[in-house]
Amino acid sequence: MIDLSSCRSQFPALNVKVGKYNAAYLEGAGGTQFPQRVIDAMVGYIHQGNANIHGHYLTSQLTDQMLLDARAAMATLLGASSPDEIAFGANMTTMNFALSRALARDLQPGDEVIITDMDHEANRSPWVELQEKGLVVKSIPVRTNDCTLDYDWLQKEINSRTKIIAVGYASNAVGTVNDVELVIKLAKQVGAITVIDAVHYAAHGAIDVQALDCDFLLCSPYKFFGAHIGVLYGKKDAFEALRTYKVRPQSTTPPSKFETGTQNLEGIAGSIQAVEFIASLGNLSDDHSLRERVLAGYDALERYERPLFERMVESLKEIPGVTIYGLPWDGKRTTTVAFTIDGVHASEVGKRLGEVGVFVMVGDFYATRLIEVLDLVEEGGVIRAGLAPYNTMEEVERLLEGVREIAQR
Ligand SMILES: Cc1ncc(COP(=O)(O)O)c(C=O)c1O
Numbered sequence: 475m476i477d478l479s480s481c482r483s484q485f486p487a488l489n490v491k492v493g494k495y496n497a498a499y500l501e502g503a504g505g506t507q508f509p510q511r512v513i514d515a516m517v518g519y520i521h522q523g524n525a526n527i528h529g530h531y532l533t534s535q536l537t538d539q540m541l542l543d544a545r546a547a548m549a550t551l552l553g554a555s556s557p558d559e560i561a562f563g564a565n566m567t568t569m570n571f572a573l574s575r576a577l578a579r580d581l582q583p584g585d586e587v588i589i590t591d592m593d594h595e596a597n598r599s600p601w602v603e604l605q606e607k608g609l610v611v612k613s614i615p616v617r618t619n620d621c622t623l624d625y626d627w628l629q630k631e632i633n634s635r636t637k638i639i640a641v642g643y644a645s646n647a648v649g650t651v652n653d654v655e656l657v658i659k660l661a662k663q664v665g666a667i668t669v670i671d672a673v674h675y676a677a678h679g680a681i682d683v684q685a686l687d688c689d690f691l692l693c694s695p696y697k698f699f700g701a702h703i704g705v706l707y708g709k710k711d712a713f714e715a716l717r718t719y720k721v722r723p724q725s726t727t728p729p730s731k732f733e734t735g736t737q738n739l740e741g742i743a744g745s746i747q748a749v750e751f752i753a754s755l756g757n758l759s760d761d762h763s764l765r766e767r768v769l770a771g772y773d774a775l776e777r778y779e780r781p782l783f784e785r786m787v788e789s790l791k792e793i794p795g796v797t798i799y800g801l802p803w804d805g806k807r808t809t810t811v812a813f814t815i816d817g818v819h820a821s822e823v824g825k826r827l828g829e830v831g832v833f834v835m836v837g838d839f840y841a842t843r844l845i846e847v848l849d850l851v852e853e854g855g856v857i858r859a860g861l862a863p864y865n866t867m868e869e870v871e872r873l874l875e876g877v878r879e880i881a882q883r
Pocket residue numbers: 503504565566567568594596597642644645646671672673674693694703704
């Protein structure tokens with residue numbers, strides 16, 4: 475079980491105050507706070523002596539080693555079979571643009587790409603814009619009653635012209651965890667490449683890319699206690715076949731062939747400790763492998779956050795005028811909830827909660843299509859509250875109290 479005070483003591487940002495209120499960061503879905511060990515690793519990298527890679531001197535060799543360690547840590551986090559399947563980059567969006575363009579080099583006009591109405595635009599726009607090359611882009615509708623994907627539609631629409639399916643593991647707006655196993659199975663039946671956006675999911679659930687057997691998966695360590703960088707997993711064969719756009723001196727082999735320009739090395743150094751932080755949550759001894767500790771860490775995180783989430787959702791449901799979007803808390807969703815308050819613009823709710831130190835984001839969070847489908851554009855989108863292992867029941871109660879007051883007016 476997570477020891478809350480020891481967990482919280484690792485996050486300096488929890489000392490921020492708004493007047494008499496301690497900051498309640500219920501905005502992990504937008505980016506989690508940094509534990510001290512990640513900050514130390516980032517600063518430590520710079521202290522130690524910044525260097526470009528592949529030089530014949532000490533700090534360059536240390537940088538090369540750090541990169542190998544970071545690939546290994548991220549491979550372990552994602553369950554990849556080799557560190558060479560892990561590439562780093564600026565952020566998920568930038569990496570997905572590069573990935574989609576590289577994949578599109580092998581597509582013909584009339585080939586089809588399937589995306590979803592639920593996803594963040596980072597996993598929609600790069601594909602939608604490929605229509606200029608004559609590709610046909612189709613989008614899996616969302617069943618608005620429970621904010622799940624319409625898998626029947628997918629079964630009907632998928633066909634031999636489908637070359638790529640790009641789908642989110644979990645929705646950053648409403649927290650739905652998608653049936654990616656089914657999507658990948660259907661994709662395989664027609665030989666389509668799968669691209670999974672795990673940016674939101676990675677903060678909440680363990681990922682096993684080998685069990686999923688997806689071709690590519692992307693995530694962003696700043697959503698799970700790390701720095702502002704992006705990560706691409708590419709399955710060996712798919713990554714080798716990928717015809718990346720690259721500069722001439724760049725290596726032709728994965729993962730370097732995907733990594734253009736100079737990397738955010740201090741951010742990458744921090745990501746090693748982000749994985750270690752997750753692993754530490756399960757309290758397993760170092761006799762266990764890092765993968766075992768990561769799995770125990772996610773398990774502890776889920777066991778800690780779930781009761782808080784139940785309290786949050788059940789209480790929100792009881793407040794007159796509050797509407798919640800998506801499934802109830804039955805385990806097939808992350809600990810992220812989206813709601814509206816009748817007659818109050820979402821930005822007004824965000825502002826009022828911010829005044830009592832409750833930090834929530836409002837709007838569409840770039841899940842622009844989903845908010846259109848839910849017909850919530852006029853209302854300013856939704857209010858999103860999500861949990862991280864440093865959140866407390868007091869913070870949840872403060873959110874609820876604030877929402878009750880706003881709903882009463
Ligand atoms: C589900 C999801 N996908 C993609 C992104 C984009 O990630 P990045 O900021 O690393 O480009 C986000 C960011 O909020 C997200 O929540």
